[in-house]
Amino acid sequence: IDKARKVYPMTIELKVPDIGGHENVDIIAVEIKAGDTIAIDDTLITLETDKATMDVPAEAAGVVKEVKVKVGDKISEGGVIAVIEAAGASAAAEAPKAAAAPAQEAPKAAAPAPQAAQFAGSADAEYDVVVLGGGPGGYSAAFAAADEGLKTAIIEQYSTLGGVCLNVGCIPSKALLHNAAVIDEVKHLVKNGIKFGEPEINVDELRGYKEKVIAKLTGGLAGMAKARKVDIIQGNGQFVGANHIEVSLTESAQYEQAKETGAKKTVAFKNCIIAVGSRVVKLPFIPEDPRIVDSTGALELRQNGGKLPEKMLVIGGGIIGLEMGTVYSTLGARLDVVEMMDGLMQGADRDLVKVWEKMNAHRFDNIMTNTKTVAVEAKADGIYVTFEGEKAPKEPQRYDLVLVAAGRAPNGKLCSAEKAGVAVTERGFIEVDKQMRTNVPHIYAIGDVIGQPMLAHKAVHEGHVAAENCAGHKAYFDARVIPGVAYTDPEVAWVGVTEEIAKRDGIKITKAVFPWAASGRAIANGRDEGFTKLIFDAETGRIIGGGIVGTHAGDMIGEICLAIEMGCDAEDIGKTIHPHPTLGESIGMAAEVANGTCTDLPPQKKK
Numbered sequence: 001i002d003k004a005r006k007v008y009p010m011t012i013e014l015k016v017p018d019i020g021g022h023e024n025v026d027i028i029a030v031e032i033k034a035g036d037t038i039a040i041d042d043t044l045i046t047l048e049t050d051k052a053t054m055d056v057p058a059e060a061a062g063v064v065k066e067v068k069v070k071v072g073d074k075i076s077e078g079g080v081i082a083v084i085e086a087a088g089a090s091a092a093a094e095a096p097k098a099a100a101a102p103a104q105e106a107p108k109a110a111a112p113a114p115q116a117a118q119f120a121g122s123a124d125a126e127y128d129v130v131v132l133g134g135g136p137g138g139y140s141a142a143f144a145a146a147d148e149g150l151k152t153a154i155i156e157q158y159s160t161l162g163g164v165c166l167n168v169g170c171i172p173s174k175a176l177l178h179n180a181a182v183i184d185e186v187k188h189l190v191k192n193g194i195k196f197g198e199p200e201i202n203v204d205e206l207r208g209y210k211e212k213v214i215a216k217l218t219g220g221l222a223g224m225a226k227a228r229k230v231d232i233i234q235g236n237g238q239f240v241g242a243n244h245i246e247v248s249l250t251e252s253a254q255y256e257q258a259k260e261t262g263a264k265k266t267v268a269f270k271n272c273i274i275a276v277g278s279r280v281v282k283l284p285f286i287p288e289d290p291r292i293v294d295s296t297g298a299l300e301l302r303q304n305g306g307k308l309p310e311k312m313l314v315i316g317g318g319i320i321g322l323e324m325g326t327v328y329s330t331l332g333a334r335l336d337v338v339e340m341m342d343g344l345m346q347g348a349d350r351d352l353v354k355v356w357e358k359m360n361a362h363r364f365d366n367i368m369t370n371t372k373t374v375a376v377e378a379k380a381d382g383i384y385v386t387f388e389g390e391k392a393p394k395e396p397q398r399y400d401l402v403l404v405a406a407g408r409a410p411n412g413k414l415c416s417a418e419k420a421g422v423a424v425t426e427r428g429f430i431e432v433d434k435q436m437r438t439n440v441p442h443i444y445a446i447g448d449v450i451g452q453p454m455l456a457h458k459a460v461h462e463g464h465v466a467a468e469n470c471a472g473h474k475a476y477f478d479a480r481v482i483p484g485v486a487y488t489d490p491e492v493a494w495v496g497v498t499e500e501i502a503k504r505d506g507i508k509i510t511k512a513v514f515p516w517a518a519s520g521r522a523i524a525n526g527r528d529e530g531f532t533k534l535i536f537d538a539e540t541g542r543i544i545g546g547g548i549v550g551t552h553a554g555d556m557i558g559e560i561c562l563a564i565e566m567g568c569d570a571e572d573i574g575k576t577i578h579p580h581p582t583l584g585e586s587i588g589m590a591a592e593v594a595n596g597t598c599t600d601l602p603p604q605k606k607k
């Protein structure tokens, strides 16, 4: 291969790359056959050593002429897997394929690449890596780049690092949810003969607790940045060319509130990582009123006339809305929720959501699915909302508080990316390849701004990949799956192929369920409403998905993620000794169900 010219000969032998010195490794799967058209990074074969399984990806695209191996063969580095006819002279320049559907949904519309602006000014500082945005994606990328020995800066407009997640997202919501869960748990104890009085809630102190949690974590990040010599430039950064960002310096007393000081600074970079995140979607017909809040406003636990709301509407039945609804409900509010889709918590299988719905029915007066909000009017005695659709009440409804949780929009259009030549889609997403590179090779993008799922753990992993590439490594975002968790009570967690995805995409699966009604620990905890479900590929027997509903489901789903990444089958999981009595045991037991016998359940019918 003439790498400089990126020209391939007509036929190419695809060989086993460096596999860490392993010799004569078992081939346990062959994913290609003669006649297949393959793209760069498509899996050719899967190898199994005594330690792990690994997929061998294609280094070139083309049509498979001959497959030289079969399942059961042994192979070493340099062994020929297949001969392909190259897809054309530019095969090597072809963009790597987007990650597998369950792991990452790529932004839809392809964006045209703009011409970069020419910047003729001088820079106040120069860096190997400049990270635009200090959220979980941004700070993780910056810290990883610094750990690689690169001179790194973060540009962040607010005074703390951590972005949405630490300041107004994941962490403060969990600080409040923890308190709500304890209050609810204490109420459950009545049936065990333990009765406490009604809780006396000091909202100011509860808010103070949440603020302390945020301060501890953001303070920790500032310390870690300092320890790594990562410069933090506080201001709003806008690209002025393909290697320069102009920063309008800001002062900010609070997250999401910044004032420009009037001073500016220009920074030059060899590599840049765009990590500008996302913002709340505003609905055009909703008036400005302190009784109408987004997730940030809801986290502030504002009181009206010294009282928390008694009647609350959540617009949007996704995770963020339902988590905040849970908090307010435990603090005394009656809830309504309106959702345009046919069910709450979209993405999770309905059997999981049903368990949550049953446990939480007592919080709601009205769950309006297949229904839209069409008008909102602020009056002296409350916010009046009109609905349209399947479950819409005829008259406008009155609420003390309305939470708008109708989704988040990417910030790609708010940093003048076009001046750097970076393509941004109509909706504001920035498209990247599996190395997190935008269409401008030395500029990367990560996190919420590159697409769904908009989750902190995705942003962090993408940040690491981008940083490693800035340091000259060849890193790829190759995760098979990204888990999703609703930290409600009970928690709902899912990963990989769900039953809904399998049905939609015609994937043949087998599933195995372990009901927590048979879990010693769940019964001892008085919380046996949940279940653990594993989903296997019917042909290979490997685990490809899973879901858990129950207390601590979010803490446990990681094991299923690892099993999927490692290519485990039911025997691997079922024969792994899980500690007893734990909720995590339910994963091993679900795998035993898949294997045909689980001694903690009645005998299964023979298939």
Ligand code: FAD
Pocket (backbone or CB within 6 Å): 132, 133, 134, 135, 136, 137, 138, 155, 156, 157, 158, 162, 163, 164, 165, 166, 168, 169, 170, 171, 173, 235, 236, 237, 238, 275, 276, 277, 278, 295, 296, 320, 411, 414, 415, 446, 447, 448, 449, 454, 455, 456, 457, 458, 459, 487
């Ligand atoms: P962000 O966190 O959005 O950070 C981007 C940063 O860039 C911001 O600080 C912004 O100020 C800065 N910035 C943007 N433009 C500029 C500019 N031009 N100049 C300077 N600075 C700029 N995810 C989970 O995984 N688990 C959860 O439990 C969870 N709970 C959530 C709860 C709520 C209420 C919300 C709102 C979100 C939650 N999320 C959760 C989502 C999570 O917060 C995001 O996925 C995550 O923060 C995205 O990280 P990011 O680095 O891409 O961007």
